Amino acid sequence: MMEEREISQAVITRLPRYFRYLGELKDNGVERISSQELSEIMNATASQIRQDFNNFGGFGQQGYGYNVELLYKEIGKILGLDRQHHMIIIGAGNLGHALANYMNFERRGFIFDGCFDINEKLIGTKIRGIEVLPMEEMEDFIIQNNIDMAVIAIPKVGAAEVADRLVACGIKAIWNFAHIDLKVPDNVTVENVHLSESLMKLSYNFNTAKRNKN
Amino acid sequence: MMEEREISQAVITRLPRYFRYLGELKDNGVERISSQELSEIMNATASQIRQDFNNFGGFGQQGYGYNVELLYKEIGKILGLDRQHHMIIIGAGNLGHALANYMNFERRGFIFDGCFDINEKLIGTKIRGIEVLPMEEMEDFIIQNNIDMAVIAIPKVGAAEVADRLVACGIKAIWNFAHIDLKVPDNVTVENVHLSESLMKLSYNFNTAKRNKN
DNA sequence: TAGATTGTTAATCGATTAACAATC
DNA sequence: TAGATTGTTAATCGATTAACAATC
Numbered sequence: 458m459m460e461e462r463e464i465s466q467a468v469i470t471r472l473p474r475y476f477r478y479l480g481e482l483k484d485n486g487v488e489r490i491s492s493q494e495l496s497e498i499m500n501a502t503a504s505q506i507r508q509d510f511n512n513f514g515g516f517g518q519q520g521y522g523y524n525v526e527l528l529y530k531e532i533g534k535i536l537g538l539d540r541q542h543h544m545i546i547i548g549a550g551n552l553g554h555a556l557a558n559y560m561n562f563e564r565r566g567f568i569f570d571g572c573f574d575i576n577e578k579l580i581g582t583k584i585r586g587i588e589v590l591p592m593e594e595m596e597d598f599i600i601q602n603n604i605d606m607a608v609i610a611i612p613k614v615g616a617a618e619v620a621d622r623l624v625a626c627g628i629k630a631i632w633n634f635a636h637i638d639l640k641v642p643d644n645v646t647v648e649n650v651h652l653s654e655s656l657m658k659l660s661y662n663f664n665t666a667k668r669n670k671n
Numbered sequence: 672m673m674e675e676r677e678i679s680q681a682v683i684t685r686l687p688r689y690f691r692y693l694g695e696l697k698d699n700g701v702e703r704i705s706s707q708e709l710s711e712i713m714n715a716t717a718s719q720i721r722q723d724f725n726n727f728g729g730f731g732q733q734g735y736g737y738n739v740e741l742l743y744k745e746i747g748k749i750l751g752l753d754r755q756h757h758m759i760i761i762g763a764g765n766l767g768h769a770l771a772n773y774m775n776f777e778r779r780g781f782i783f784d785g786c787f788d789i790n791e792k793l794i795g796t797k798i799r800g801i802e803v804l805p806m807e808e809m810e811d812f813i814i815q816n817n818i819d820m821a822v823i824a825i826p827k828v829g830a831a832e833v834a835d836r837l838v839a840c841g842i843k844a845i846w847n848f849a850h851i852d853l854k855v856p857d858n859v860t861v862e863n864v865h866l867s868e869s870l871m872k873l874s875y876n877f878n879t880a881k882r883n884k885n
Numbered sequence: 886t887a888g889a890t891t892g893t894t895a896a897t898c899g900a901t902t903a904a905c906a907a908t909c
Numbered sequence: 910t911a912g913a914t915t916g917t918t919a920a921t922c923g924a925t926t927a928a929c930a931a932t933c
Contacts, residue, residue: 467924469875473868477850491890500852503890504926511892519891520933536871537878551769558765559866567870606877630877632870636691638714646880648873650866652773654687656781656846657750659862661683663820663844664751666860681900705914717914718902725916733915734909 464512471509472532474499479529491522542567542630543603547619548610549574549582549589552634556608557584567606571598575615592619596626606630613637678726685723686746688713693743705736756781756844757817761833762824763788763796763803766848770822771798781820785812789829806833810840820844827851 478499482490492503492510499506510516510523516531517523533539544560546553549572560567572589574580579589590598598604607623609616609631616635623631630646633639636654639647692713696704706717706724713720724730724737730745731737747753758774760767763786774781786803788794793803804812812818821837823830823845830849837845844860847853850868853861 464879465924469872470868472875473865473871476871477868493890502926504928505924507891508893508925515892517891518933519931520889522890535875537874538871540878542874542877551765551772555765555769556866560870567874606873629880630873632873644880646873646876648869648876650864650869651687652770652864654684654691655862655864656774657687657690657752658683659820659844659846659860660751660756660781661686661749662860662862663756664754665678666843666858679900707914716902718904719900721915722901722917729916731915732909733907734913736914 468509468512471501472536475506475509476529476532476536476538479525479532482525483529487525489522490525492517494522538566540566542605543570544568544606544608545571545573545595545599545604546584546608546610547573547592547595547623548608549576549579549584550610553608553610554584556610556634557587561585570602570604573598574611596622599623599626599628604628606632608632608634609639610634682723682726685715686750689720689723690743690746690750690752693739693746696739697743701739703736704739706731708736752780754780756819757784758782758820758822759785759787759809759813759818760798760822760824761787761806761809761837762822762848763790763793763798764824767822767824768798770824770846770848771801775799784816784818787812788825810836813837813840813842818842820846822846822848823853824848 478495482498492506495501495506496503507517510528513531513535516528544567546557546569553572553574557569557572560569569585569587572584572587573592573595574589575592580591582589599607605628607628607630609619609623611619613635616633616637617639620631620633620639620641624641624645629644631639631641631648633647633649634652636651638649641647692709706720709715709720710717721731724742727745727749730742758781760771760783767786767788771783771786774783783799783801786798786801787806787809788803789806794805796803813821819842821842821844823833823837825833827849830847830851831853834845834847834853834855838855838859843858845853845855845862847861847863848866850865852863855861
């Protein structure tokens with residue numbers, strides 16, 4: 458089978474942002490947009506925008522530009538937003554709670570099916586109508602409910618073990634909020650959100666900026 | 672005044688990760704480490720590690736390597752972790768709540784001083800001992816308490832206005848969780864955590880991986 | 886048709902990696 | 910001193926930008 462050329466992660470990282478801006482344009486009734494116009498709104502180069510879109514095929518038309526609605530839909534498809542993803546959250550604390558709200562509010566397609574915790578006090582409580590279950594029931598739940606993705610929203614202690622258990626029962630996508638680099642097989646996708654690293658970056662830029670500018 | 676050469680954001684993004692690994696090594700009693708050894712643990716090239724550290728001066732010693740404790744401290748300083756930062760959180764929902772826990776647990780230096788919300792039901796409740804105040808009191812609070820940083824943990828509607836108000840009363844660092852690209856002056860640092868974009872990236876990689884591998 | 890704007894190739898820029906002299 | 914490993918320069922690689930022919 459011919460290997461499709463790999464798209465760089467730099468491009469992938471920009472796609473959701475295009476998607477967001479195109480969604481807004483669409484909602485504002487804008488029908489067409491040129492790479493030049495989009496570049497001004499998004500603060501990017503027109504060249505980069507055209508290169509990015511062309512990784513996935515010719516969505517535009519010479520002399521016209523891009524059809525906003527079409528492009529929006531295509532990028533949505535590329536991102537897999539036309540499919541449903543069944544998700545569980547490990548950790549029913551404030552973060553797990555926030556993420557559960559998040560997923561359902563923001564986009565259809567990411568379906569919050571289950572939630573697990575080790576804390577006895579949380580087990581049995583409900584998050585968005587979903588009962589928090591004990592960790593022991595996780596594997597069975599994943600298999601019986603065809604879960605695709607798991608969110609790790611527990612402290613770093615325990616996260617590695619949970620990841621191993623998730624991988625062992627076939628989970629192929631992990632949204633990881635624990636401060637640890639998970640070791641998983643090649644065919645498992647991990648997306649890290651390391652909040653403390655983000656905060657440190659803010660701290661660096663803040664402290665550096667103070668010296669230079671202003 | 673001589674302009675220090677600007678360090679690239681690619682390097683800055685890696686610093687917190689170095690910091691995390693060095694902290695672990697330190698806690699495990701490791702005294703020295705070579706760029707080669709560190710590269711194996713962190714899954715990077717030794718060359719990149721040496722280049723990265725050298726942006727900030729020579730922390731190592733030929734023939735010996737790097738002193739773990741010293742390097743850990745130096746990177747901490749570079750990241751501004753030796754200073755205290757006074758922070759407020761806008762939005763006392765689950766996310767704001769999660770972040771408040773987060774900051775205090777993870778690192779000293781990021782001090783959670785205040786929290787604001789428009790929701791009448793939340794005003795007067797406490798998060799980690801801090802009372803949630805109405806939005807009207809934000810400006811006075813920032814000035815009276817010498818707040819450095821603000822966390823925007825509210826939905827995108829309203830986020831732009833809040834950012835303007837923060838900038839207007841002198842805030843120079845914003846940790847932004849709203850799905851919007853804030854427009855702020857050059858001397859204000861924004862660090863975005865766009866959770867939905869992260870989730871979409873996971874979705875893309877998951878759906879693409881399924882086709883290629885496995 | 887003429888004008889506009891894409892798709893795509895070529896040039897540039899920046900970041901990563903390799904190599905090695907300096908030096909502990 | 911010899912060996913190890915940094916600091917740093919040079920080479921490579923990849924990503925971004927510029928340019929322009931293709932084409933709607």
